[in-house]
Amino acid sequence: MKITGAQALLKCLEEQNVETIFGFPGGAVIDIYDAILAQDKITHVLVRHEQAAVHAADAYARVIGDVGVALVTSGPGATNTVTGIASAYLDSIPIVVFTGQVPTALIGNDAFQEVDIVGITRPCTKHNYLVTDVNDLVPTIREAFHIARTGRPGPVLVDLPKDIMASLVKFPEPKPVRMRTYQPTYEPHPGQIEKACKAIMAAKKPVLYVGGGVIAAKAHEELTELAKKLDIPVTMTLMGLGGFPGTDPLSMGMLGMHGTYYSNMAVANCDLLISVGARFDDRVTGRIDAFAPKAQIIHIDIDPTSISKNVKVDIPIVADCKHALAGMNTWLDRNQDLNVNAEKEKHGPWLKQINEWKIEHPLGYVDDPDVIKPQFVVQKLHELTGGDAIITTEVGQNQMWAAQFYHFNHPRAFMTSGGLGVMGYGFPAAIGAQMAAPGRTVIDIAGDGSIQMNIQEMATAMQYKLPVKIAILNNNFLGMVRQWQELFYDKKYSATPLDVAPDFVALAKAYGAVGLRATKPGEVEPVIKEALKTDNLVVMDFVIAREEGVYPMVPAGKATTEMLLV
Amino acid sequence: MKHTISVLLQNRPGVLSRVTGLFSGRGFNIESLSVAPTLEKDVSCLTLMTSGEDHIIEQITKQLHKLIDVIKVTDISESDYVEREMALIRVKAEPSTRAEILRITDIFRGRVVDVSQKSYAVEVTGTCDKVQAMIDILRPIGIQEIIRTGTIAMTRANKKY
Numbered sequence: 001m002k003i004t005g006a007q008a009l010l011k012c013l014e015e016q017n018v019e020t021i022f023g024f025p026g027g028a029v030i031d032i033y034d035a036i037l038a039q040d041k042i043t044h045v046l047v048r049h050e051q052a053a054v055h056a057a058d059a060y061a062r063v064i065g066d067v068g069v070a071l072v073t074s075g076p077g078a079t080n081t082v083t084g085i086a087s088a089y090l091d092s093i094p095i096v097v098f099t100g101q102v103p104t105a106l107i108g109n110d111a112f113q114e115v116d117i118v119g120i121t122r123p124c125t126k127h128n129y130l131v132t133d134v135n136d137l138v139p140t141i142r143e144a145f146h147i148a149r150t151g152r153p154g155p156v157l158v159d160l161p162k163d164i165m166a167s168l169v170k171f172p173e174p175k176p177v178r179m180r181t182y183q184p185t186y187e188p189h190p191g192q193i194e195k196a197c198k199a200i201m202a203a204k205k206p207v208l209y210v211g212g213g214v215i216a217a218k219a220h221e222e223l224t225e226l227a228k229k230l231d232i233p234v235t236m237t238l239m240g241l242g243g244f245p246g247t248d249p250l251s252m253g254m255l256g257m258h259g260t261y262y263s264n265m266a267v268a269n270c271d272l273l274i275s276v277g278a279r280f281d282d283r284v285t286g287r288i289d290a291f292a293p294k295a296q297i298i299h300i301d302i303d304p305t306s307i308s309k310n311v312k313v314d315i316p317i318v319a320d321c322k323h324a325l326a327g328m329n330t331w332l333d334r335n336q337d338l339n340v341n342a343e344k345e346k347h348g349p350w351l352k353q354i355n356e357w358k359i360e361h362p363l364g365y366v367d368d369p370d371v372i373k374p375q376f377v378v379q380k381l382h383e384l385t386g387g388d389a390i391i392t393t394e395v396g397q398n399q400m401w402a403a404q405f406y407h408f409n410h411p412r413a414f415m416t417s418g419g420l421g422v423m424g425y426g427f428p429a430a431i432g433a434q435m436a437a438p439g440r441t442v443i444d445i446a447g448d449g450s451i452q453m454n455i456q457e458m459a460t461a462m463q464y465k466l467p468v469k470i471a472i473l474n475n476n477f478l479g480m481v482r483q484w485q486e487l488f489y490d491k492k493y494s495a496t497p498l499d500v501a502p503d504f505v506a507l508a509k510a511y512g513a514v515g516l517r518a519t520k521p522g523e524v525e526p527v528i529k530e531a532l533k534t535d536n537l538v539v540m541d542f543v544i545a546r547e548e549g550v551y552p553m554v555p556a557g558k559a560t561t562e563m564l565l566v
Numbered sequence: 567m568k569h570t571i572s573v574l575l576q577n578r579p580g581v582l583s584r585v586t587g588l589f590s591g592r593g594f595n596i597e598s599l600s601v602a603p604t605l606e607k608d609v610s611c612l613t614l615m616t617s618g619e620d621h622i623i624e625q626i627t628k629q630l631h632k633l634i635d636v637i638k639v640t641d642i643s644e645s646d647y648v649e650r651e652m653a654l655i656r657v658k659a660e661p662s663t664r665a666e667i668l669r670i671t672d673i674f675r676g677r678v679v680d681v682s683q684k685s686y687a688v689e690v691t692g693t694c695d696k697v698q699a700m701i702d703i704l705r706p707i708g709i710q711e712i713i714r715t716g717t718i719a720m721t722r723a724n725k726k727y
Contacts (some may be wrong), residue, residue, distance in 0.1 A: 056593040122584060123591045127634040130579070147634060181576060181637050308621065 001169040005118045005134050006035040009098070009165070012141040014041050021045070021062060022053035022497040026073020027101025027113060031165040045464060047356055047428065047433060048456040050077050053452070054084020055425050056432030057095045059392060059415045063436035065218060067094045067148050067346070074100040075113030075252055079120065083422055086124040087157045090419025092154035092216055096144050097335050103163040104132055118159050126154030128225060146177040152303040153186030153216055168546060169476075188319035189280045193327040196197060196274075196298045196315050197335075201329075201343055203272035203296075205350045206232045209255065212239030212418065213277015213301060215411045219243065222325035223276060229332060231347045233292045233354055235263040237278050237419040238403055246407030247387070251362065252354065253407075254285040257554045258400040261361035264552070264560040266354050267292050275299045277321040280310040281419070291561030361565055363553070374398070374473040378405035380430050381471060384528050385481060389441040390433045392416065393425040395448030396480035398473050400550040402445040424453025427470060432456055432468040441469065443530065449475040449498055458511040461537045469531050470539045472504055475546045476516050483549045504541040513537035570649060570719045573612040573630055574637040577603065581635045585612060588633065593597050593627050594618065598615035598651075598694075598716030609637065613718045615694070628640075642719045649719040652691045654679065655701060659686040667707060674700045682704070685710060 003011070009032060013021065023044045025033045036044050047053040053070040061068030072081055078099040088095050102111040118130045127147050137160075137390050144156040156446060177384050200206060214223050227234050227250050235255040236243045244251055255263035267273065273295040278284070285291040288310060299313040300305075300321055307316045317324050332340060365375040378401050381389070391406050392415040393399040399416055408414050413566050417425035430444040444451075451472055473479075482496040505515030514536050518527040524542065531538040552563040575581050582601060589596050591610045594616060601612040616626060623641065642649075657667055659681075667686050671678060676690035690700050694717050699713060 119578060119583070123579070179634075182634050303632070305625065305632055309625060312621075552598055 002170050003429060004031065004035065005160070005167050005169060006139050008138055008169050008171055009141065009160070010035050010039055010042060010139055010243075011125055011171055013069065014394040016067065016145045018042060018067070021069040021071050022047055022056040022060070022432065023071035024048075024073065026077045026100060028074035028162045029071065029077075029098075029160065029165070030100060032071065032098075032100070032160070041338070044071075045431070045460065047460050048432075049232050049454065051084050052428035052431070052457045052460070054081045054095065055417075055422070055428035056098060056435070057089070057097070057284065058084060058088045058093045059429035059432035060121075060436045061094050062389065062415050063412055065412060067096055068143055068432065069096050069098070071098045072100065072517035073113065073408055074117075075114075075115050076101055078115055078117035082121060083123055083534050085157065085421070087417045087420040087422045087425060088124065088155040089124045092212060093155070093175050093419065093528040095155045096141075096148050097155060098156045099157060099159050100132055101130065101159045101161040101182060103193070103202060104161045117157065121157050124155075125157050128157040128159070130159040131161065131164050132523070133414070134164050134169040137164060137201045137247035138172050141179050143179065143187060144432050146179070147182065152213075161446050163510050185318050186302070186320040186323055188324040188327050189539040190316050191328070191332055191439065192315060192317045193324065196317060197328055197331045198273055199296055199298060199315060200230065200232075200274065204346060205270045206230070206272040206274060206347070207266050207270040207295075208232050208234040208244075209237075209267065209273055209275045210234055210240040210243045211276065211278025212243075213239045214240055216319035217302070218411070219277070219322035219325050220411045221319075222322055222329060225329050227327055228323060229329065230349060231344045232274070233266060233351060235266065237259050237281070237284055237418070240278060240415060241403060241414050242408035242411045245409040247409055255291070256281075256401050256560065257286065257556075258404065258552065259560070260363050261506075261552050261565065262357035262403075263555070264563060265357045267295075267351075268296045268559070268561045272299045275301075276325065279306045282310075284447055285310065285555045286558055286560040286562075312533055332464065337353070340459065363565055365551075366566065369521065372518060372524060372542055374401050374475075374542070374544045374548055375405050376521060377471060377473060377524055377542050377544070378445065380524050380528055382406045382447070383443055384525070384532060385443070389413070389432075389443050390415070392426040392429040392433060392435060392442070392444045394444070394446045394453075395421045396447050396450060396478065397483065397548075397550050398445050398447040398450065398479075400480075401473065404550075408443075423450035427451060427454050427468075428457050430468040430470070431461055431466055435464070443469045443471055446470055446472050447473055447479055448476060448501055448504070449478045451504075452502075455507070458508070458513060458537060462512050466536065466537065467535050468537055470537075472539065473544050475544050475548065476501060477546060479548075480550070482547070486547065487548070487553075487557065500502070504539050507540035508537070511537070513539060515539045515541065517541040517543065519543045568615060568617045568643070570613065570615050570642045570717060571630070572606070572626065572640045572642050572719060573614070575608045575612060575633075576635040576637065577608045578635055581610075582612070582620055583634060584633050585630065588629055592625075592629065594622065598714070600716040600718055603700070613716070615717050628654055640721070642721055646722045647719050648722060649693055650691055650715050651694050651697050651717045652689065653697045653701070653712060653714045654689055655704060655709060656685050656687045656711040657704050658678075658710055659684060660692055663707050667704070670700065670703055676700065
């Protein structure tokens, strides 16, 4: 029996265990939307802007640990997804984006709502496809999901011309995808594992430097085992937060530009840096020649291009983080004659030194009895949610305060646009996360600037009854740029004051949501408590200290030890 | 240092633009590039010449290999190999210089492929350096146009029996 391309697409999604897709209709995908209406296996979430569909799919993917899906129309629908796709690409998040396209006969004719989206997204997708024959449709979609979820995960785009969706096709039997040109390396080389373990056993001052790869590979248990086995202190990148329990004594929190003093000092002074699923990003390394200058470097990454890209690595291990860490744990257990406990004790002085750094310059801020400090809000959110909420962020100061002061103890609980740094990510991401985890508390920690970049999604949250909480840290500024202007541009606040702003409480009410405001520190806790017990979309407007900065801060291009402190 | 990199790829729409986009997007050099079908159906071979320090070349080969449509990447200049380039060179030909042009063409084992009253077009093949040498020698006579194919290369067969 033959079915239409649109029906085959939905059948394919079902085959890939897709339950929810985020999208926005249009002329080129009208056949697909017709087919969506005729089935009940897949829930479609109608967003209010295509960018939001991709961010929502991104966060959905992060929560469930599998592929997220977005569906949009051709032309502007497709171009609106580019920011979301680029963000997922830099953060290695598995998503498949389906874009409508004009009928094949019209491609290249500058037809209405035609754009070469495959050409546009080539540099920001892991791979992309234009389907030109309905018989290729199902194999292409299967390949797209396979590529998105395996190896170093990433976004894949499939462009679907309108006539292909309307053509008839026989649905091919499911079969495993085998690709001649794409075979990621999961298993580590045993020789490299042995080398790495010996280096670890020889080190006196080791540091585990953990990135998003640990979360992508679901390797947090193996990582925790390794860290505890030998008492190795752990620092995490923005993407790695939650990969190791943030409240564990071995955790040093985040490193880099806004990392903790002790993380940056530990990396600068360690004799062995064990990088797991991280990519030595410039926001982490600062001035590259001053990054971990005394250390031998082990680098575990599934993507060979990440290794020795920015920093020369001594022991490269191309593998899935989970397999590599498990391999190292097994090796260490097997070689008991090396006396793991003695090694553990050997790290005593190093941990003591790190502890001294922690006491010297803890993560902190200057409290004020009259003005709400943003860090205090994040601390209160942590306290009142028991550290158990899913936190999404926008980008800027709000993102850094969330990363610093909400101590994540579990993976897949922190969603942020790490690599691309997209303002407007957090709210649609919260929608995606709430769809994936209906029972959980989901909070978007936002700024008054960035929330306005996708604020139209309040309608989406209301439509699907998603009780997302938005905590706006409102300083009437584009705060992070203002901070740079304060520090490096003689306080010349060019285009950063947001003198005209909506009344967020009234705006929430206009959408049928709940709006709450706190202007004094004493009002923070009641507002959060009220929000947490409200089964509705809630906007919390925290009027915070206008010129509060994010500290520590490593100025761009400086060594990570040259931190500006509170 | 110059490197000649050979890339086997699936002959799919847009594959060439994936390769060139990678180079422009990451700021790598391409000095020449040529691409044509191979013995195997739907597989093309792309030969490109690039230059850079060792860690750049390492990134180039890794990044190329990361492209989904790429089957195999070989840095040919790491082994024993033969390389060839072909050029068509149109030279101003006056009665006083015609003999000289023919002599130079002969020395470089080229041949004349097009003749008019005012010019000769000559064809030459060889390594990139040889082609460049012939161009340099013809230049004072007056070159009007040059078309070069870019280098192609092949590793030498194992000579051991």
